[in-house]
Amino acid sequence: MKILAFETTCDETSAAVMAGQVLRSNTVFSQIKLHRKYSGVVPELASRAHLEKIPFVLAGALGAAGFRLPLKRGAVDAVAFSRGPGLPGALLVGRVAAEAAAELSGAPLIGVNHLEGHLLACEFDKGRAVRRLEFPLLALIVSGGHTEIWHARGYGDYRVMGRTRDDAAGEAFDKVAKLLGLSYPGGPEVEKWARRASGKGPDFPRPFMPGTWDFSFSGLKTAVSYYLAKKAGGDARSLPDGEKALVCRAFQAAVVETLVKKAADAARSLGLRRIAVGGGVSSNGALRAAFAGLEGFEVRFSEKAYCSDNAAMVALCALRRLEAGKFVNSLRVSPDLARPGWKSRG
Ligand SMILES: Nc1ncnc2c1ncn2[C@@H]1O[C@H](COP(=O)(O)OP(=O)(O)OP(=O)(O)O)[C@@H](O)[C@H]1O
Ligand SMILES: [Mg+2]
Secondary structure: OEEEEEEOOOOEEEEEEEEOOEEEEEEEEEOHHHHHOOOOOOHHHHHHHHHHHHHHHHHHHHHHOOOOOOOOOOOOOEEEEEEEOOOHHHHHHHHHHHHHHHHHHOOOEEEEEHHHHHHHHHHOEOOEOOOOOOOOEEEEEEOOOOEEEEEEEEOOEEEEEEEEOOOOHHHHHHHHHHHOOOOOOHHHHHHHHHHOOOOOOOOOOOOOOOOOOOEOOHHHHHHHHHHHHHHHOOOHHHOOHHHHHHHHHHHHHHHHHHHHHHHHHHHHHHOOOEEEEEOHHHHOHHHHHHHHOOOOOEEEEOOHHHOOOOOHHHHHHHHHHHHHOOOOOOOOOOOOOOOOOOEOOO
16 A cells, blocks of 8 residues: 655645555655744745645655656555645645645545644654554644644544643743744754753743643743843843753743643543653653653653654554545645544543
């Protein structure tokens, strides 16, 4: 079974080919440089860059997998694309590319939920999707746009238990980095600076939101901004490097403790012993270390190469759907994808 997949939800243009459980190629063009000066993704620029890069990304992925353009009839068995959640213009570029590939190859088109991709990325082991997730499990999706806890009962059978009410964890990392005058994307920067911290620093509140599985990171971000205003007046960028590092460590510790405690408590509430963590923030070393120290749980992360957006995870979602003989019929792009066929919260 050969699957060609596209990913264009946000600021990565990616195409991938899987043959059976083997990832034959995964070409990713990142737009980070384009958006850096704005400290965040500019939707219109993202759509244009996807449009510009997708032919090259597709040719790269096909070439690396041993195919040539134009795609021949029967060359692949399915074409997949992320149909949401994501930026509307960006999603349309991926869908149109996928439609063209499906038309040329005569293969069916499968719309995939990007967030499920972040979860299933945990199955890759050196380019082979052989570390199958064992269900039921507790899924924690922590990315630039989402922070969600799911009760995952099988492939495609997910119940959303909680989600962020304001900023996503990755967004909070990006905004705190901006407050400190650090580069974009903020997550890896904050992690790097936090590693350099030594001595006693500030302590920020943990937004545990008792009585709910939801998250809220905007108050934590505000606490950091008040602290910086007090310490450095109007310009936090003038703060000495040692102080910046302490702020990064304290902020990261608050996010990590919140994520780990809530995921563990949610898993315990369901009697689950397995946790899988996906999304860009899941590459954070402090988060991984904290989950590793959690007793009584088997915690899975994806290899770091598959934490941020990529089409390999999209191909894998489609593969698991095809193996089960069921896939999403609607090919409409959906910026706030309301998980078709998924059990609702509650
Ligand atoms: N080491 C890290 N520590 C913390 N955050 C990180 C790290 N690496 C990346 N991130 C954060 O991950 C986010 C990007 O992740 P990802 O690509 O999964 O998000 P997205 O695709 O933009 O959003 P979504 O998947 O919700 O649509 C950014 O906010 C980035 O700062
Ligand atoms: Mg993503």
